[in-house]
Amino acid sequence: MIAELGLAALWLAAALAVLQLVAGALSQRQGAEELAALVRPAAIVQGLVAAFAFLMLLVLFAQTDLSVKLVAMNSHSDKPMIFKLSGAFGNHEGSMLLWITVMALAGSLIAAVERRLPEKTMLATLAAQAFVGVGFYAFLLLSSNPFERLPVPALEGMGLNPLLQDIGLVFHPPTLYIGYVGLSVAFSFAVGALLTRQVTPDFARAMRPWVLGAWIFLTLGITAGSYWAYYELGWGGWWFWDPVENASLMPWLAATALLHSASVLASRDALRTWTIMLGVVAFSMSMVGTFLVRSGILTSVHAFAVDPERGTFILGLLVIYIGGALLLFGLRAGTVSEGTRFSVTSREGALVFNNVMLTALLGIVLLGTLYPLFTEAFDVRVSVGPPYFNPVGAIFVVPMLIVMAVGPLLRWRKDSLARIRLPLLIIGGATLAALVLISLLTSIAILPFLGLVLAVGLGIGSFMPIRGRKLRLLPIATWGMMVAHFGIAVALFGMASESAFSEETLAAVEVGGSADVGPWNIVLTEVSPTAGPNWTALEGRLLASYDGGTAIAVTPQSRNFWAPPQETTESALATRWNGQLYAVIGREAGEGRWQLRLWWKPFVTFIWYGGVLVALGGVLALIGRVMADLKRRAIKSRGAIRRAETAA
């Protein structure tokens, strides 16, 4: 019954999306005002109905209803409740339902609250949002029905991949999805603006909170995903340039660029075409990423739904949506005037420069991700990894970081470097001091070296905009920018330090024996069996002491799950303010000795602290923007009341 309710809700939501699309499109013509009234309500109800369908799927998973194929394939009655629920979106069908739910809810929200844009543009935007929705509903209903029943109920479920049975994974997919799909709103705004040729600062202001919101979730999702890969996969690495990681990085890069160009459009009425293009590109990157992962066209650890039929379906959707939007862009963007001019040395100039760098970086990552696909067409199998991404990316990241430290100090429209001499000297001096110190004290590779030096420069530069201003009067959005830029510096510091100073020991240790890694001394005191709800494990008890200090217990495990059968290594971490000890226990090496793999990673945690700071900066900016918008709206309505009173 519940599965049928869910399916019915899904069909109903799809029908509402069609209604929203048709009414929105027809209302673009003169004399179709009756239809226009349907669009917003259709969007709102569509969101609620889709959310209901998703709720039904959660209920099915909570009850472990094994007559439903998806539950039987991905769940198990012995699983803890939280993983039963997360299992609902740890698979292809469920995650697509989550995708469409988020998209529909985002549509509801803009339909309910956004009143700034001309109504016609708004209707075109909602029609565009519905247009994208219809394709995904069709995909879900025709080729990936999550509510499909089995002819005969299964006796027991097949379980969820143990690697995914982790608390991080409960939040990672929904966070990323909200990010990916939130960008669909920017896409729809861009299409709506192109259709009605209304590319105005108001358009940028309306779009900006959405991009910001999506971007915050993407930032958190990427940060959490990176930390999960770090401690769960047991390889000690935090970024692998895996196609799926790239699929999440590319929309983030596009959204970051979009965020900044939308700021220029909102405050200076410049960069109109560029902003529109980024609006289209950002969500396109989300869809391309989804396609690459889901079609199985690229081999990835994340490819959980390798199915050429689905791949073809998504490819068709890509052609319609991205191809259509880019076609519209080619036809219409020429008729959108460029907007205000500005000089090279100005806030706009710096933002444009960084936009170009971000876009180039996006191109680099896209090329590296797709390159195996191109060469495979000529029967050459290659895999592209850090030796390509790191140095080639650095070519664009390094100048970008320099401009990032200086750009916020510049004024809009026209400025001179002479005016900001003093802060430039401070930033430059600090960077130079870091450069000299690091090169004297250490001998590290060029990329981590540049990373450390630039992290110092950017860290100091990011707070320079405070100089000469009253702290209390500084807008919250400016605080947001400073915190986010500082977060980049912090993350960069962590990455560079991890890559430059990590130490690794691989040792076969008997119980009672010890091993050293960096400043740590580790004693293996015991190896004992232990059990969880659906696994058994061998747990090593290690006593780790830093620099001769008090010992802390760390307990890495080698786990055996029985549903489905799989062995995983659970790393154990000891976190200090200045880094992490990372311990993994392997199999018995013979004669009572155990394989221990130990890393000391100085300041590695800064990578994720930085990520969180960047997201926090986004939250502050969002709060600032929304508050300013509300204030503007209040003033406008007060003005309207006063005008009405005067008129009366």
Add this chain to the structure above:
Amino acid sequence: MKRWTLWVPLALFALFIGVAAYQLTQPKDEFIASTMIGEPLPEFDLRAASLDRPALKTGDLRDGKPRLLNVFASWCIPCIAEAPHLETLRRQGVDIVAVAIRDRPQDVARFLANYGNPYSRIGADDLSEVQLAIGSSGVPETFVVDGQGIIRYQHIGDIRASDVPLLMQKLAEAQ
């Protein structure tokens, strides 16, 4: 911005779609074929993986008699599925030797007790070294090795009943 530049994104996207569509229509080859076919076996000398079967070294496979070299593991589910078919091959007079991948003696013993033991020799490959050296990337895989220790044929995945005649034919060709 010049007018033609507005079409650059669409052109790039069209290129991507072209390649992606081409790739989608190509059969996805999930199997990684060994490049060692036609080559002599690499030198190895493995300890015995079980108590009741002797160990395995390259020299054992150069006695002039063609045989099957089965790559298996006690933790491998498809290996259970192929066990009866290996037994069929043994009953037809085929000599089968095995390499047990990343396994413990007690687990191998339990596996053989439960699912049958068609092997004349079993070597223990604790770090997958021999497996990788002969060009096998998964478990189970089965190789036809001729009397001079040269790899003649590779079967990837579990052996099904329908594969038995083909393997018999490949063994006959290796005479």
